[in-house]
Amino acid sequence: xxTQLATHIVTFQLNxxxxxVTVAPLTTxxxxxxxxxxxxxxxxxxxxxxxxxxxxxxxxxxxLSCLVPVTLVDGRSVTTLEGIGGPGRxxxxxxxxxxxxxxxxxxxxxxxxxxxxxxxxRNPNPTRAEIQMALAGNLCRCTGYVxxxxxxxxxxxxxxxxxxx
Amino acid sequence: xxxxxxxxxxxxxxxxxxxxxxxKNLVVLGGGTIVMGLVHDGLLFPKLAMSLARAxxxxxxxxxxxxxxxxxxxIARLAALKGATTLERAAGMLGGPALRTLATAGGNxxxxxxxxxxCVPLLAMDAELEIAGAGRRYxxxxxxxxxxxxxxxxxLVVSIHVxxxxxxxxxxxxxxxxxxxxxxxxxxxxxxxxxxxxxxxVRIALGAxxxxxxRAKKAEAVLIGxxxxxxxxxxxxxxxxxxxxxATDSLASAWYRREMVGVFVHRALDELGRST
Numbered sequence: 001x002x003t004q005l006a007t008h009i010v011t012f013q014l015n016x017x018x019x020x021v022t023v024a025p026l027t028t029x030x031x032x033x034x035x036x037x038x039x040x041x042x043x044x045x046x047x048x049x050x051x052x053x054x055x056x057x058x059x060x061x062x063x064l065s066c067l068v069p070v071t072l073v074d075g076r077s078v079t080t081l082e083g084i085g086g087p088g089r090x091x092x093x094x095x096x097x098x099x100x101x102x103x104x105x106x107x108x109x110x111x112x113x114x115x116x117x118x119x120x121x122r123n124p125n126p127t128r129a130e131i132q133m134a135l136a137g138n139l140c141r142c143t144g145y146v147x148x149x150x151x152x153x154x155x156x157x158x159x160x161x162x163x164x165x
Numbered sequence: 166x167x168x169x170x171x172x173x174x175x176x177x178x179x180x181x182x183x184x185x186x187x188x189k190n191l192v193v194l195g196g197g198t199i200v201m202g203l204v205h206d207g208l209l210f211p212k213l214a215m216s217l218a219r220a221x222x223x224x225x226x227x228x229x230x231x232x233x234x235x236x237x238x239x240i241a242r243l244a245a246l247k248g249a250t251t252l253e254r255a256a257g258m259l260g261g262p263a264l265r266t267l268a269t270a271g272g273n274x275x276x277x278x279x280x281x282x283x284c285v286p287l288l289a290m291d292a293e294l295e296i297a298g299a300g301r302r303y304x305x306x307x308x309x310x311x312x313x314x315x316x317x318x319x320x321l322v323v324s325i326h327v328x329x330x331x332x333x334x335x336x337x338x339x340x341x342x343x344x345x346x347x348x349x350x351x352x353x354x355x356x357x358x359x360x361x362x363x364x365x366x367v368r369i370a371l372g373a374x375x376x377x378x379x380r381a382k383k384a385e386a387v388l389i390g391x392x393x394x395x396x397x398x399x400x401x402x403x404x405x406x407x408x409x410x411x412a413t414d415s416l417a418s419a420w421y422r423r424e425m426v427g428v429f430v431h432r433a434l435d436e437l438g439r440s441t
Contacts, residue, residue, distance in 0.1 A: 006170075025171035025214065026171055047206070048205065048206070049198050049202060049267070062263040063263050064198075064267065066201065067197050067198050068201075069216065071171050072218055118262070136262065136345040137260060137262055137264055137345045
């Protein structure tokens with residue numbers, strides 16, 4: 001049994017590379033990402049699993065990093081927005097979000113893109129309704145949902161044409 | 166945060182040992198979607214916590230026509246079952262995709278209204294819970310568990326046993342938006358009709374219509390021995406409306422919930438009457 005008393009070390013693959021964090025019991029994955037590993041794309045929103053701004057991939061499944069004790073991530077694989085692309089090497093989803101002005105304040109964007117990536121990994125050619133349901137857990141309080149959905153449709157087209165990914 | 170230990174037991178027996186040793190001081194996480202929210206809000210300060218995620222309780226098995234759902238089975242897994250039951254429908258309508266990855270079937274039994282949608286189809290399908298404690302295992306009807314909440318200090322819900330669905334089922338949920346929202350009301354109905362279309366067996370379950378999911382037994386009694394015709398359906402819906410006990414919260418008033426119990430029981434029975 002893994003009994004984690006007081007502070008302990010957790011190791012996991014983060015964006016394809018091994019990382020270790022030293023954390024207190026019940027520290028969340030979100031806190032470990034932002035405060036220990038200084039990856040700030042993943043946002044801290046409601047802390048209740050209601051807003052989706054902390055959405056990341058855990059073993060390629062969509063999770064809310066504010067609800068996952070990082071202890072349970074030990075030995076597993078985490079992908080954040082930083083892991084799918086960045087300046088000079090944008091992922092087609094990031095390019096499409098940029099081109100469609102799919103961010104206003106930008107606070108929801110990282111979670112939106114991770115949810116969209118999860119969808120397109122499983123369903124490269126989704127309908128509009130499928131995109132809406134995949135994004136059901138991600139709130140945009142600027143209410144800019146239409147350009148977000150259009151960006152994801154466009155990214156799906158770009159990716160199916162084999163435009164750089 | 167002052168949590169001094171976080172246990173990740175690898176077997177049910179280890180989890181029960183920890184429950185026996187620490188009793189009520191030990192906060193149990195299925196997927197953590199309820200507990201972690203309370204911790205973030207400063208409403209819960211667990212000194213000791215335990216996750217059931219690695220305790221070997223995440224399997225779904227079929228045995229003698231029954232479905233045995235491990236308590237730590239993610240809701241996403243239930244949504245992907247291919248049995249065309251109200252259970253899958255309810256699972257697929259719970260939260261958003263990321264929440265469904267984490268939230269568990271067993272954890273959802275402990276969610277307070279208006280959460281806890283899974284209890285609604287489970288009640289309509291007459292599910293039982295398997296409870297394990299130090300040196301004992303037994304089953305208890307879900308309905309009894311929900312009304313008494315009598316888990317002992319060393320006991321855990323380890324699995325949910327669902328009998329093969331008899332007759333036809335319907336599940337309807339009303340929320341303030343189409344997805345990722347708690348229920349204004351949720352209704353599940355499981356009914357058996359004889360060759361004359363008369364109802365021989367029926368269970369109607371309501372969610373967000375009382376402090377926990379409940380059966381609408383007076384409405385069920387209205388239906389027994391009768392065809393699902395307009396007047397009968399109307400009488401049953403009115404009965405369900407009268408016998409439920411909803412609360413006012415930020416989603417809906419008790420008055421509105423009671424109205425919607427009537428509307429949605431009516432719609433669910435209509436749906437069953439039309440399906441053949």
